[in-house]
Amino acid sequence: MHNDILFSIFLIFCGAAVLATLALYTRQSLLVAYILLGAILGPWGAKLVSDPIIIKDIGDIGIIFLLFLLGLNLQPQNLIKMLTQTTFITVVSSLVFAVVGYGVGWLTGFNTADSLIIGICMMFSSTIIGLKLLPTTVMHHQKTGEIVISILLLQDIIAIFAMLLIHGAGTGHGLSILEVAQVLLALPFIIFLAFMAERFVLVKIFEKFNRIHEYLFLVAIGWCLSIGELAEFLGLSFEIGAFVAGISIAQSPISRFIADSLRPLRDFFLILFFFSLGARIDVAVMSEVALPAVILASLMLVIKPLTLKPLLLKTASSSKAAWEVGVRIGQISEFSLLVAYVAEKNQIITPAAYCLIQTATIVTFVISSYWIVNRYPTPIAATERLRRD
Template structure:
């Protein structure tokens, strides 16, 4: 019977993944490696516990589709819009160069023209699933290099959706059916998602938001609805689920929905990686080892090189460009769907599918280790990247030349929390320097005459120009764990007497910062609770206090929102004028 087979298959998949993940955790290895190895053991290429290829494909497709839905929900397009030129330049350069390299390598290895086209496209796309998961684990989704990487991935996804739509109908006759029709269908589905997110979904989700179960079920129904529409149009269900997530991503309830389905996201991510291992066939790979090595080198080296080259020349720091590019060195889940489409059309053989699966597994595992040890890898390439950085268009990114101070305060990160601290420092009339990785923020601060510098607090050159040895207080509103640890260590070496205040998102990280020598750790949620408690106490003493505080708060929020909108849409000169206006 079909149902028991599926249930037993799921039990085997989850059980084996759990066991090997536990072993990997004890050995302090990436869990992705455990999931893939579990799939290899239980799949047709291992012990053959699950040998039904249809079951393997169902697990893979369902895992990809659902995870892409969650990714669509979580991606904030507004954060990427600010670096749109960089994303477009680096992304298009990477796509073109990688495709040409992959196509040329395929022809060199003796593959036919159409197979070479498929393989060129396969090597072009990076895994949104893997990159988002790893950046989220390191709390780097909102960093500059994280935003650049996500932006390039979104551009790749658009191209991948177009390629999927075209190649799925490759066997059809005529330009209309091969290219125009599937592209029109994909565009129509996108328009439908955007229109629904503006007209239908807001009142609908507002109604469901009163009940979390209804909100959860409505989000899942939306995902399955678009997957069904995509399937009926002859498109991949992954396209439908991804566009469904993009539609919900623009709603004010997107983070709540993402939180509700976080468990399902992790579950389906596990299914994807296990099913990836199940697709490996050692028999098919025995004669394809040279091709696997060459394609892996292309993905791991050529693809990141094309990205780091463009991002650095556009004026970003070499560290930022390196971190944004190194995360892209793997094959995408869309690539696996492309290959499955080619096999289904009879264009590609099963051996090509095994080849691509092997390259995907190897590059994903390698990327996991590369991201874990990216600081050490950067040290090895820092010198040539520094030379490239000096040749870049530095006028695109303001640098800022801080005046030398003594007994000053260093503020790292001028986000919303940093903005409030900055205003306090101004009112104290105490010497201070601001460092930030957002070029728009630095440009605004420079135009206002605020001492500032563009750069990363983990960059030794930046820390030298901040004159840490002469500083009295160092405040970091940056939430990246590694950045704050490095900052604490640098300050303790240069100036043991300075006070170091850093920011953490959870208790364990905060305790770790204290062990490294932080004087105080900001926990935003805990501080918010303490602030509310103080407000309540003050309001008991003075019943009019809360009303006055409310009006002041509204004015401040409107001012901050106006600055964010101006930074996103207006020229710099208008932003300067607006900042000088009273709120």
């Protein structure tokens, strides 16, 4: 058994390189490779990376930087534009997915809390798969891409608020009126403080030292961790603070540079985060939830395109394009894993429900990736014709 952090990182990244190569050859999402590696090397597999503290810390750090970078790319003016285009579609479709998820959980024997979280997790589609498999150079697909991005962005925002509420629920013992008031006041206070600090302090620092790239990188990391620490101190979560920190500097003239500079760091922690999710998969529990997981995954893969097609008929360029949007975002999301992770960490759901969400998500990742690359234009499409379209 090896608990040394350097040895663990060696195993994770060398193993990820090997499995990622296989994933690319089989036209799979790299997320599947990272999760599979965690299951192979983790406590329920070969036990080569078995320290639960290391695995938990890896997951927590990964979430923090993922949410910071999500906020960093979320400019308020773009958000307002997208809200006017797809809010109704996203809200209605998300409610349908939540009801189906809740029903599957309830009918397969899970309790009310488990079924509710399962339903919430079904509301979201994979931002990473959706964006990475969009064609980037073809004008014909520009409208489809805009719709996909708008829906995914709104779903991500819903997921952020879901995690905030779940964190506020704590360990399921209920919140007092004082605690509820603290949570309700803490979020607007942090948002106000972050935007004021950006406007009167950070923007001046960025303008004065914008040529020193190392310094800008350092300030961005420090800003993320500072607001995260403040949020946790005020009763919210570190993750919510990181998200607010990202949004607050999204309008900065150098936000694009910061985002590009932090992308390698994001990818580093992206691998670690999804590895940690795979390492937390209990194979014994997975076998118990295999049937409901397959049922849930199959329903999502079918119901998401069927639900989105009629809702998108007026927005998309054609009925065919509306169906394509539904297929492209027909999987469950990495944010579903985040929501389940927060719920399980706060002891709101059982390990079986957590494993069900993980398993169903992975199944949809695999099937959806195959479906998209073999049917629609993507950077890794199955045929030369699709790569040219």
